[in-house]
Amino acid sequence: MNAEFKVVWKPRPQIEGSAKVSGRAEYTHDMTLPGMAFAAVLRSPHAHARIRSVDLTRARAMPGVVAAVSGREFPDLKYVNAGPAFADRYAMARERVRFVGEEVAALAADSLAEALAALAAIDVAYDVLPAALDVPAALAADAPEIHQKPDLPRNVAQTSVATFGPVDEGFAAAAHILDDTFEHGAVAPVCLETNGVLADFDAASGDLTLWAPSQAPFFVRKEIAHVLELALENVHVRSVVIGGGFGGKSQAPEPIAIAALLAMKAGRPVRLLLNRQEEFLSGKSDHGKKMRVRTAVAADGTILARHTEFWVDNGAYTHMGPAYISAVRQRTCNLYRVRAAGFDGKLVHTNKVSGGSYRGMGAPQIIWAIESQIDEIAERLGRDRLEYRIAIANRPGDETPMGWKIGTCALAECLEEAGRRIGWDEKKHAMPPGRGIGFAAMINPSVGVLYAEGNFACVSIDLQSDGRLRVGTQSADCGTSQNTVMGQLVAEELGVAPELIDVIHMDTDETPPDLGSAASRVTFVSGAAAIKTAQSFRVELEARLARHWDVPAEDISFADGVAGYRDDNERRLSLVEIADLEGPFRVEDRHDIDLPRPDPATGYGHYAATYGFGAQAVEVEVDPTTGHVQVLKVVVVQDVGRVINPLALEGQMHGGIVQGIGMALREELVFDHGAPVNASLITYKAPRIQETPEIETVFIETNDPTGPYGAKVGGEHSINPTPAAVANAVAHATGTRFNRLPITAGDILQVRPRRKPLALEPWKRPYNLEVATARALYPKVLFPGLRRLGARLGRTRTPKPTCAYVRPSDLADALRELAIPGRHAKPIAGGTDLQVGIRQGVYEPDVVVDIADLSELHGISIGEDVVRIGGAVTLSEIVERDDIRARHPMLSEGLAKIATRQIRNVATIAGDLSQEKRCWFFRSGAQCYKAGGVTCPCYAVLGDNRHHAIMGAGRCAAPCVADAAPILTALDATVVVAGTDRLRRIGLEDFYAWSGETVVKPTEIIVGIEIPNSLGETRQTYEKAADWDGDFANASVAARLILRNGRVTSARISLGAVAPLPIRAKQTEAALLHGDSSAAALRSAAELTVRGALPLSGNAYKAELLVNLTQRAIEKCLDETPSPE
Amino acid sequence: MTPLATILRDSLGLRGTKIGCGNGECGACTVIVDGxxxxxCLAPLGRMPGRSIETVESLGGxxxxxxxxxxxxxxGAFQCGFCTPGVVMSLIALLRERPDPSDEEVRCALQGNLCxxxxxxxxxxxxxxxxxxxSHER
Incomplete structure (x- = not known):
C-alpha cells in the first residue's frame, strides 16, 4: 500500500534520537552562559491576599544577590492571552495574590544556594482576604471578588449559551431522557523537564535572547515583548531540545518574563528553573469541570437532542479556559449523530492555580460524560453498546448541529474494528468475575484553534554550503517527532534522502512564523507548509540552474537529490555541487487554511478543514480485595487520514492512552486551602511502567484530500476516548457507574456489594468518644480557632538551605559526632527520606553524620535462633538474599514492595523504620499539630484524608507507613540501638512513639535488627495495597501463623498504614487460635481488625480494605507451604 | 551536603544525567554506582570517593x-528524551545482572523511571x- 512513496507513510526514528539517548541533547536545564546568575522566586503562601508591601532592601544586600524584582518593577501591563476580554494577569503579582504559589518577588544571585537563601530576606506584608476555593464557593452570593470584570457575573470569566436546532422539541418528543452530572478535578501535564528559561539581555542593542522549552515561541515572543515593552524584533527565542509538552509548555510561562527582567536589571544572563514542587504550584494544570449532560432519545435510538450545562474551573487567571469551553461545546454538538444540541457553560475564577493546557484540552472528560451516558442509553434501549454506537456514529457527508461538515470519516469502521480486536462478541456473555470491557469514540477537528494564527504556517528550506538541506519551522518539537515528520515531508516532496535533511525548530531568528505545537496541528498545518515550501524550493532551484545553464527551467529536473538538464550527462549536479555553484540559498513559503472563523460567541461554524475520528476498546480487571483496577488491554483504532510516520504516531497513541488511564484512575491535584498537597511525583500519581497495559494500535487510513499526503491531525486523538473507555469498562466490571474522575480503588471498594456492613463499634473504645467530639467541633470551632492560634503561637518551619556533612570512620566516632552538644545532628544512611525531608523543612539538622558505610552496621547473619541484619544493610541486599527469603519470605516480599529499585538500592532497613510521617499536609508545609505544636490543628480532619489513619488517631491522624514496621512486628523482631555508653534492645511493639517518631534518641544509632526463630510450622504473608507498585501503603497486613496438625497454635498479625502505630490485631489473632479455618470463620476473624475503628470523612474504604487484606493474608498463610524458620 | 547529580552536571559538565525532581521520585538522574x-540526586557526594560511577556518557557518544x-x-522507545539517560542506566544495570530478563523483571527495574x-x-x-x-553487550 505504501509503495508509492519512499519516505512518508513509513516508520522513521527520531532525528534527534542519538543525541537524546546518549545524553548529549541540550535542554534548557543544561544551558549555561558565561557570567550566568541563578534565579529563585518567592511565591504567595496565601490563596487570596492583598499585598501591602514588598521590601527587597534586605534581600538585595544578601551575599551574591545581583538583582531583585517585585511586581512593581514590571510595566503596568497584563499578558495578552486570548485577547483583551481575557487579559487578567500581570507578569508578577502587583496588588493582590490570587493563588498559592503566585509569583510575588524574584531575585538572581551568583549561585542557586545564595538565591534560595536570599528569598528569606524578602519582606512581604499581606492582608489575607477570604478565598473562593472551588466553583460553588466562587459563585455563591457572598463570594469574594477575584477580579473586577464589570460586564460579567461575579467571578465569571466567560459565559457561553446557545442552542442549535430544535432542542426543546427533542426533549418533548423523547422516549427516554437521561440527565446525569459528571465531575472531575484538575490533572497536571507532568513533563519530566520542568519549565525554565535562560535569558540574556544586551543593553546596547536592546536584544533579549531566550532559551526556553516552549511549544510556541510565537506566543513567547508576542507576550514577552508586550509585558516588558520591548519591540517584537528585539525578542529572540532560540532553539532548544524540549523535555515534554502536553500543553504544559504551550503558553508564555511566567518564569520567562521574570528571568528576562532580572537579566535586564542584573546586566547578566539569568537562568530560572522551576523545581518539581513549583511546577505543580504554578505550572498551570488542566481545568476541573462539572458537566450536567441531558440527552433526549427516540425509541429507535435516534438522539433527538443533547444539552450540556457546565462549569469550568478557570483558576485564578485566564489562560486557556476559553478553549475548554469550546471543547465541551464541540463534543456536545458533534460527537455521534445528534439532531439538535445546546449548551450553557461558565468559566469560573477560583483562588487556585490557573488552568492552562493539557493534552485533549478538556475533551477527554466531556467525552467521558457523554460516553458514560451512551452506555446507559444502550441499556435503556436494550441494545448492544457497540452496535448502538455504530448505528449512531458520524458518517461522511453529515452536517452536525454546530455546522461541522464531515468529510472523510471512518468512525463506524473504527468502532467495528475495536470490537473485533477486543473480542466483544465472544466475551460479552462470558465475562469472568471482575472483568469488564468498555468502548468510547471521539471526534476531533483537524486543527481549528482559538487563535486566528492557528490556520497558517510558514516553513523555510535552506540549501546549506555543505549541500545539506535545513528545514526551518518555528513550531516546537516537544518529543512528538514532528521535526522528523517535517523532514520526511520535505524529503518525499524533493526526492532527497532524509539523511541529508536537518530540521531546526523554534528559532524566531532563523525560522519563519508559526503558531507552534498545539491542538495537534503541526503535521496538518506546518506539514502542509513544508510540502508547499519544498515545491517552491524546487522551483527556485530549477530557476537558478536554468539561469546558470541558460536553458528553459521546465527542462530541468530535480530527483533523488540530483538536478539535471534533460538527459545531458554533463549537466547533472548533486546538492553539494549546486551549493558550490550557487552558494547557500533560502526559500520560504506558507500554507493557509482558508476557512471562515466560527462564531466567537457560540462556536458555530465549519470549524476545521476536516475532522479526525477514533474508537477505543478497553478491558479491565478489578481486584475485589483491594478495588485496584488493572487495565489489561487497550485497542485503539484511529482514523487520522494517512499516517506519515507510523512509529511516531503509535508512540503518540501509547503515551496519550497511558496518560488517559492516569486521568481515569489515579491522577488529580489535591488541594487544601488552595494549595496542592500532592505536589510531588510520589503523591501525584502519574502512571508508571507496572500499569502499562497491552496496547494494540490500528490505523484505518482514510486518504484525506485536505491534509499533507492525506494526513489529518493525530496527537490528541490518543487520550480523548481513553478515560471514557476505561470508565465504561469499570462500570461493566463492577455494575456501578462512577460520576467522578478519577475512579479510585477506594471508590470501588466502597460500593462493592458486601456481605454485611462492617461492625466498627467505635464506642467500645471510650477514647473514640473524645476524638469524635473533637472532630465534631472541628469545622466551626476547633480548626479555625487553632489555625488562628497556631499562626500566632505555633512553631514555623523554614527549610534550611544548607547543612554540614561529616563522615566518621567508625561507630564510636559517629556516636561522638551525634553527642556533640549545641547542634542538631542527624545520622544519614540511605538518605532517601532525610534529604527530601530537609528540603521540606521536616528535618532541620545543622549537620548530618554519614553512617552508611560503617562496618558495624553491615552484615547479615543467619543463626540457629536469630537472624541479625545490620541497620545500614540496604533493602535490596536483604531482598536478594535467598537464605533470608527461605527463612522469612514475608520480609523479602514486603521489602521488595517498597519504593523503586533505585531507592531500595540505597535505602536501609533502619531508615525504613525511622522515616518521618508521610501525611501530605505535614509534608507540604502546613502548620499542623505535628509541625507547629499544640496550638495548631490537624489538617486531616477536614482535608482530604484518604491516606490517613482509621484508628488510634488523636490530635494527629498520620498513619505508620513504614512497610518494615508491621512485618518486623509480626516477626517479633527487636531493634538494637547503640548509644555512647550502652546497647539497647527494643521490641518492635515498643519502638514507636507515634507515626514516624521512634524511641531512638538523637544521640543513638540503630545498629541492627534481630528476628527470632520460632518453633513449629510457620507461615508468613505480607499483603499491601497501595495506589501504585512501590507507593506507600493505604493498608497492609503482616501475618505470621504457627500451625500444629493443621490448627493455628500461634498467630501474630500486625497492621500497617491504618493507625499511627503498627498495631497488633490481637482480637483476630485470638479468634484464629480458637476458630476453624472455614471461609466464614476467617472472614469473621478478619473483621475483628477494624473493631473500634473511627474513620475520617474520606477513608472509610480503608476499613473494608483492611478486612479484605487480612482475610487474604490469612488464607494465603493457610494455603502456603511452611517456611523453614 | 551536595548530591552527586549536582557535581556531575555543574562541575564535571556531564549533563546527560537529568534532574526531573531532585527527590528520588522520577529516576531521570539514575546512574550506576558500584554496579x-x-x-x-540523593547520593551524598562525600560517600563517593573510591566508588565506580557510571553515567550515560560512559556508554559512548x-x-x-x-x-x-x-x-x-x-x-521509538522514547520521545522527549528527558527521562531516557536514566532509563538507559537502569536497563544497563539490569541487563548486566540478568541478560535475559522477564517482562516482570524489566518492569520492576524501571518502576522508578517515570516517563x-x-x-x-x-x-x-x-x-x-x-x-x-x-545484543546488549558491546
Whole structure:
C-alpha cells in the first residue's frame, strides 16, 4: 500500500534520537552562559491576599544577590492571552495574590544556594482576604471578588449559551431522557523537564535572547515583548531540545518574563528553573469541570437532542479556559449523530492555580460524560453498546448541529474494528468475575484553534554550503517527532534522502512564523507548509540552474537529490555541487487554511478543514480485595487520514492512552486551602511502567484530500476516548457507574456489594468518644480557632538551605559526632527520606553524620535462633538474599514492595523504620499539630484524608507507613540501638512513639535488627495495597501463623498504614487460635481488625480494605507451604 | 551536603544525567554506582570517593551508541528524551545482572523511571527484542 512513496507513510526514528539517548541533547536545564546568575522566586503562601508591601532592601544586600524584582518593577501591563476580554494577569503579582504559589518577588544571585537563601530576606506584608476555593464557593452570593470584570457575573470569566436546532422539541418528543452530572478535578501535564528559561539581555542593542522549552515561541515572543515593552524584533527565542509538552509548555510561562527582567536589571544572563514542587504550584494544570449532560432519545435510538450545562474551573487567571469551553461545546454538538444540541457553560475564577493546557484540552472528560451516558442509553434501549454506537456514529457527508461538515470519516469502521480486536462478541456473555470491557469514540477537528494564527504556517528550506538541506519551522518539537515528520515531508516532496535533511525548530531568528505545537496541528498545518515550501524550493532551484545553464527551467529536473538538464550527462549536479555553484540559498513559503472563523460567541461554524475520528476498546480487571483496577488491554483504532510516520504516531497513541488511564484512575491535584498537597511525583500519581497495559494500535487510513499526503491531525486523538473507555469498562466490571474522575480503588471498594456492613463499634473504645467530639467541633470551632492560634503561637518551619556533612570512620566516632552538644545532628544512611525531608523543612539538622558505610552496621547473619541484619544493610541486599527469603519470605516480599529499585538500592532497613510521617499536609508545609505544636490543628480532619489513619488517631491522624514496621512486628523482631555508653534492645511493639517518631534518641544509632526463630510450622504473608507498585501503603497486613496438625497454635498479625502505630490485631489473632479455618470463620476473624475503628470523612474504604487484606493474608498463610524458620 | 547529580552536571559538565525532581521520585538522574542503579540526586557526594560511577556518557557518544541505545532509538522507545539517560542506566544495570530478563523483571527495574511520553509500550518492546537477540553487550 505504501509503495508509492519512499519516505512518508513509513516508520522513521527520531532525528534527534542519538543525541537524546546518549545524553548529549541540550535542554534548557543544561544551558549555561558565561557570567550566568541563578534565579529563585518567592511565591504567595496565601490563596487570596492583598499585598501591602514588598521590601527587597534586605534581600538585595544578601551575599551574591545581583538583582531583585517585585511586581512593581514590571510595566503596568497584563499578558495578552486570548485577547483583551481575557487579559487578567500581570507578569508578577502587583496588588493582590490570587493563588498559592503566585509569583510575588524574584531575585538572581551568583549561585542557586545564595538565591534560595536570599528569598528569606524578602519582606512581604499581606492582608489575607477570604478565598473562593472551588466553583460553588466562587459563585455563591457572598463570594469574594477575584477580579473586577464589570460586564460579567461575579467571578465569571466567560459565559457561553446557545442552542442549535430544535432542542426543546427533542426533549418533548423523547422516549427516554437521561440527565446525569459528571465531575472531575484538575490533572497536571507532568513533563519530566520542568519549565525554565535562560535569558540574556544586551543593553546596547536592546536584544533579549531566550532559551526556553516552549511549544510556541510565537506566543513567547508576542507576550514577552508586550509585558516588558520591548519591540517584537528585539525578542529572540532560540532553539532548544524540549523535555515534554502536553500543553504544559504551550503558553508564555511566567518564569520567562521574570528571568528576562532580572537579566535586564542584573546586566547578566539569568537562568530560572522551576523545581518539581513549583511546577505543580504554578505550572498551570488542566481545568476541573462539572458537566450536567441531558440527552433526549427516540425509541429507535435516534438522539433527538443533547444539552450540556457546565462549569469550568478557570483558576485564578485566564489562560486557556476559553478553549475548554469550546471543547465541551464541540463534543456536545458533534460527537455521534445528534439532531439538535445546546449548551450553557461558565468559566469560573477560583483562588487556585490557573488552568492552562493539557493534552485533549478538556475533551477527554466531556467525552467521558457523554460516553458514560451512551452506555446507559444502550441499556435503556436494550441494545448492544457497540452496535448502538455504530448505528449512531458520524458518517461522511453529515452536517452536525454546530455546522461541522464531515468529510472523510471512518468512525463506524473504527468502532467495528475495536470490537473485533477486543473480542466483544465472544466475551460479552462470558465475562469472568471482575472483568469488564468498555468502548468510547471521539471526534476531533483537524486543527481549528482559538487563535486566528492557528490556520497558517510558514516553513523555510535552506540549501546549506555543505549541500545539506535545513528545514526551518518555528513550531516546537516537544518529543512528538514532528521535526522528523517535517523532514520526511520535505524529503518525499524533493526526492532527497532524509539523511541529508536537518530540521531546526523554534528559532524566531532563523525560522519563519508559526503558531507552534498545539491542538495537534503541526503535521496538518506546518506539514502542509513544508510540502508547499519544498515545491517552491524546487522551483527556485530549477530557476537558478536554468539561469546558470541558460536553458528553459521546465527542462530541468530535480530527483533523488540530483538536478539535471534533460538527459545531458554533463549537466547533472548533486546538492553539494549546486551549493558550490550557487552558494547557500533560502526559500520560504506558507500554507493557509482558508476557512471562515466560527462564531466567537457560540462556536458555530465549519470549524476545521476536516475532522479526525477514533474508537477505543478497553478491558479491565478489578481486584475485589483491594478495588485496584488493572487495565489489561487497550485497542485503539484511529482514523487520522494517512499516517506519515507510523512509529511516531503509535508512540503518540501509547503515551496519550497511558496518560488517559492516569486521568481515569489515579491522577488529580489535591488541594487544601488552595494549595496542592500532592505536589510531588510520589503523591501525584502519574502512571508508571507496572500499569502499562497491552496496547494494540490500528490505523484505518482514510486518504484525506485536505491534509499533507492525506494526513489529518493525530496527537490528541490518543487520550480523548481513553478515560471514557476505561470508565465504561469499570462500570461493566463492577455494575456501578462512577460520576467522578478519577475512579479510585477506594471508590470501588466502597460500593462493592458486601456481605454485611462492617461492625466498627467505635464506642467500645471510650477514647473514640473524645476524638469524635473533637472532630465534631472541628469545622466551626476547633480548626479555625487553632489555625488562628497556631499562626500566632505555633512553631514555623523554614527549610534550611544548607547543612554540614561529616563522615566518621567508625561507630564510636559517629556516636561522638551525634553527642556533640549545641547542634542538631542527624545520622544519614540511605538518605532517601532525610534529604527530601530537609528540603521540606521536616528535618532541620545543622549537620548530618554519614553512617552508611560503617562496618558495624553491615552484615547479615543467619543463626540457629536469630537472624541479625545490620541497620545500614540496604533493602535490596536483604531482598536478594535467598537464605533470608527461605527463612522469612514475608520480609523479602514486603521489602521488595517498597519504593523503586533505585531507592531500595540505597535505602536501609533502619531508615525504613525511622522515616518521618508521610501525611501530605505535614509534608507540604502546613502548620499542623505535628509541625507547629499544640496550638495548631490537624489538617486531616477536614482535608482530604484518604491516606490517613482509621484508628488510634488523636490530635494527629498520620498513619505508620513504614512497610518494615508491621512485618518486623509480626516477626517479633527487636531493634538494637547503640548509644555512647550502652546497647539497647527494643521490641518492635515498643519502638514507636507515634507515626514516624521512634524511641531512638538523637544521640543513638540503630545498629541492627534481630528476628527470632520460632518453633513449629510457620507461615508468613505480607499483603499491601497501595495506589501504585512501590507507593506507600493505604493498608497492609503482616501475618505470621504457627500451625500444629493443621490448627493455628500461634498467630501474630500486625497492621500497617491504618493507625499511627503498627498495631497488633490481637482480637483476630485470638479468634484464629480458637476458630476453624472455614471461609466464614476467617472472614469473621478478619473483621475483628477494624473493631473500634473511627474513620475520617474520606477513608472509610480503608476499613473494608483492611478486612479484605487480612482475610487474604490469612488464607494465603493457610494455603502456603511452611517456611523453614 | 551536595548530591552527586549536582557535581556531575555543574562541575564535571556531564549533563546527560537529568534532574526531573531532585527527590528520588522520577529516576531521570539514575546512574550506576558500584554496579547498582541509584538516583544521583540523593547520593551524598562525600560517600563517593573510591566508588565506580557510571553515567550515560560512559556508554559512548551519539555516533558510537551502545547496542541498547541504538535499539531504543530504532524502536521509538522514547520521545522527549528527558527521562531516557536514566532509563538507559537502569536497563544497563539490569541487563548486566540478568541478560535475559522477564517482562516482570524489566518492569520492576524501571518502576522508578517515570516517563510521561511513551506509555512505556515501545520501551518494553525494545528491551524484549534486545534480550532476545542477546545484543546488549558491546
Amino acid at each position: 547498582r542503579a541509584i538516583c544521583s 551519539p555516533d558510537d551508541l551502545h547496542p541498547l541505545q541504538r535499539k531504543l532509538v530504532e524502536r 510521561r511520553c511513551s506509555g512505556y509500550v515501545k520501551l518494553l518492546e525494545a528491551v524484549r527484542e534486545i534480550a532476545r537477540e542477546g
